[in-house]
Amino acid sequence: MPTNDRQDDNSFDSFARDAVYRAIFTRRDVRSHFVDEPLDDAVLARLLSAAHHAPSVGYMQPWNFILVRDRERRHQVRDLFLAARTREAEVMEADKQELYRSLKLEGIVESALNLCVTCDRARSRASPLGRSHNPEMDLFSTVCAVQNFWLAARAEGVGVGWVSILDMAALKRLLAIPDHVVPIAYLCVGRVSTFAGRPDLETKGWGKRLPLSTLIMSESYAGAGEGGLKRLIDEASGD
Amino acid sequence: MPTNDRQDDNSFDSFARDAVYRAIFTRRDVRSHFVDEPLDDAVLARLLSAAHHAPSVGYMQPWNFILVRDRERRHQVRDLFLAARTREAEVMEADKQELYRSLKLEGIVESALNLCVTCDRARSRASPLGRSHNPEMDLFSTVCAVQNFWLAARAEGVGVGWVSILDMAALKRLLAIPDHVVPIAYLCVGRVSTFAGRPDLETKGWGKRLPLSTLIMSESYAGAGEGGLKRLIDEASGD
Numbered sequence: 043m044p045t046n047d048r049q050d051d052n053s054f055d056s057f058a059r060d061a062v063y064r065a066i067f068t069r070r071d072v073r074s075h076f077v078d079e080p081l082d083d084a085v086l087a088r089l090l091s092a093a094h095h096a097p098s099v100g101y102m103q104p105w106n107f108i109l110v111r112d113r114e115r116r117h118q119v120r121d122l123f124l125a126a127r128t129r130e131a132e133v134m135e136a137d138k139q140e141l142y143r144s145l146k147l148e149g150i151v152e153s154a155l156n157l158c159v160t161c162d163r164a165r166s167r168a169s170p171l172g173r174s175h176n177p178e179m180d181l182f183s184t185v186c187a188v189q190n191f192w193l194a195a196r197a198e199g200v201g202v203g204w205v206s207i208l209d210m211a212a213l214k215r216l217l218a219i220p221d222h223v224v225p226i227a228y229l230c231v232g233r234v235s236t237f238a239g240r241p242d243l244e245t246k247g248w249g250k251r252l253p254l255s256t257l258i259m260s261e262s263y264a265g266a267g268e269g270g271l272k273r274l275i276d277e278a279s280g281d
Numbered sequence: 282m283p284t285n286d287r288q289d290d291n292s293f294d295s296f297a298r299d300a301v302y303r304a305i306f307t308r309r310d311v312r313s314h315f316v317d318e319p320l321d322d323a324v325l326a327r328l329l330s331a332a333h334h335a336p337s338v339g340y341m342q343p344w345n346f347i348l349v350r351d352r353e354r355r356h357q358v359r360d361l362f363l364a365a366r367t368r369e370a371e372v373m374e375a376d377k378q379e380l381y382r383s384l385k386l387e388g389i390v391e392s393a394l395n396l397c398v399t400c401d402r403a404r405s406r407a408s409p410l411g412r413s414h415n416p417e418m419d420l421f422s423t424v425c426a427v428q429n430f431w432l433a434a435r436a437e438g439v440g441v442g443w444v445s446i447l448d449m450a451a452l453k454r455l456l457a458i459p460d461h462v463v464p465i466a467y468l469c470v471g472r473v474s475t476f477a478g479r480p481d482l483e484t485k486g487w488g489k490r491l492p493l494s495t496l497i498m499s500e501s502y503a504g505a506g507e508g509g510l511k512r513l514i515d516e517a518s519g520d
Contacts, residue, residue: 052307052476054300054436061297062304062436066331066429068291083510087517092305094493097431099445101480101488108498109507115500130413138408147411160502169377171487172386172445174369178420179445182465185424190305192336192425193432197293197301206338206411206418218501226421237291241340248410249340254333259347261354262457263399268348271322278326 065196068237072201073146075234081154085198089231092194093159098183100171104163105187105226108217110156118216119208119228120150126207138248145246148205154232158213159188164222184226191229201234254279304435307476311440312385314473320393324437328470331433332398337422339410343402344426344465347456349395357455358447358467359389365446377487384485387444393471397452398427403461423465430468440473493518 054062090107098104110116127147134142150156161184166173173179188204195202205228213225243249255275260267293301329346337343349355366386373381389395400423405412412418427443434441444467452464482488494514499506 053438054304057296058300058303059436061293061300062433063327063331064297065293065301066433067334069334069336071336083513087510087513088302090497090514091493091518092302094490094496095306095308096428097308097310097443101482101490103488103491103496106496106498106502108500108502108504109510110500112500126414130410133413134408134410142408142410145410169373169381171369171373171381171384171482174372175365175448176445181417182420182424182427185421186428186431188421189335189425189428190432193429194301194305197298199292204336206415209414216501218503220502223502243340243410249342251333251340252342254330257333257342257345258329259345261347261349261351262455263345263347263459263462264457265347271326271348274322274326275329279330 065193069192069196070201070237070241072203072230072234073149073242075236075238076149076153076201076230076232077235078152079154079233081200081232085200089191089194089198089200093187093191096183096187096190099173099179100166100169102166102180102183104161104165104180105184106160106162106223108158108160110158113151115216116151116156119156119213120148122208122212122216123148123150123205126209130207141246141248145242145248147207149203149230150205153203153230157229157231158217158225159184159227159229160219161224161226162222163224181224181226188227188229195231196237199233201232201237203230204228205230304432308431308435309440309476309480311442311469311473311476312388312481314475314477315388315392315440315469315471316474318393318472320439320471324439328430328433328437328439332426332430335422335426335429338412338418339405339408341405341419341422343400343404343419344423345399345401345462347397347399349397352390354455355390355395358395358452359387361447361451361455362387362389362444365448369446380485380487384481384487386446388442388469389444392442392469396468396470397456397464398423398466398468399458400463400465401461402463420463420465427466427468434470435476438472440471440476442469443467444469
């Protein structure tokens with residue numbers, strides 16, 4: 043069969059392409075809109091399979107998925123969050139502290155379940171393809187798995203929120219995670235009433251989306267070329 | 282308007298949902314199938330916009346995108362790769378060295394362009410929401426941008442390959458990247474003749490996809506619950 047035919051078998055028509063972009067553009071870091079409804083195992087199985095199909099350095103597949111459903115344990119994790127938030131507020135600029143304290147930054151207890159995605163740093167110790175120069179690549183592979191999970195969840199109507207305000211050493215003790223394994227993401231996962239039209243941190247005045255064209259550089263850092271591309275980007279969007 | 286109506290405006294029908302999964306499952310780390318064809322700026326603008334809509338800790342948006350088109354510079358990057366590969370081969374287990382050397386692990390010169398995605402670690406210095414406990418979160422946000430780019434590219438029929446076998450200090454010098462900025466991913470990007478049906482490292486016998494159900498844990502690390510979910514996963518797949 044000629045190469046072109048094989049490519050056509052895999053190609054995305056405009057509807058399918060738009061669906062992928064819609065998942066990317068309407069994905070949200072969900073904190074506020076979880077509803078009290080269980081998540082089907084069939085849906086959860088598909089989301090985990092999406093995560094498992096992430097790229098990984100040297101095909102290492104360093105991830106594990108710890109499902110946390112127990113209410114008491116989730117309240118313990120929430121206590122870790124509350125303590126960490128109190129400490130973090132203190133390092134904010136003075137004029138941001140009040141706004142910071144008013145933000146809802148997690149849905150640990152009210153989501154259907156929590157998922158801790160971990161990275162087993164020892165999984166490819168003998169043959170570290172792609173990791174001898176950049177040993178953090180296994181962490182990055184695990185983040186790719188998180189993003190796959192997040193986008194698939196959006197397409198399933200499932201909200202996901204990443205809680206990064208946690209003392210990870212305390213979380214490791216709580217979930218009995220061994221030394222050679224790193225918790226990368228602690229996610230709140232569940233059905234939602236809605237997906238917000240814009241990121242919460244934009245709506246609440248914490249920050250604005252940066253103009254994309256200002257983030258593009260040409261040939262080297264701060265290189266000023268790519269004028270045509272930048273004009274296209276500025277025309278296309280309120281980015 | 283009732284909440285349910287709003288949710289419906291955003292919902293994915295089965296065709297749209299399947300398109301998202303297809304992008305996830307058929308994405309490949311492309312090394313071998315780039316064709317000699319330029320990439321339209323209109324397509325590149327969409328891919329960069331997808332990257333820019335990644336989640337970021339504290340809405341930090343720490344990424345920059347350095348486009349590298351110049352042939353001479355790309356040959357210099359390829360020289361960095363070749364030197365790094367030689368050094369990496371030496372740390373492989375003896376019985377894997379020959380296979381390692383036979384693998385094609387980059388398409389730096391033959392792809393349409395290269396893209397270095399960087400992380401500016403100073404961008405939210407004053408108000409590090411979500412970073413005071415886990416300062417590496419900005420690196421992870423940047424990886425989410427890479428994965429968005431990669432999946433959007435798949436839907437556009439554009440191949441992406443992540444080159445991690447590089448001396449990053451040398452790459453920083455070559456691209457004049459300042460100290461406070463970290464190169465996260467060096468990507469080869471371009472039209473392809475085909476997307477391989479399976480990952481190259483599987484086809485070439487470097488590794489196999491791990492059975493997903495063995496990577497799932499319940500309530501704590503190595504916790505043995507979730508039997509129903511694991512059975513569903515085993516039934517659904519050759520995973």
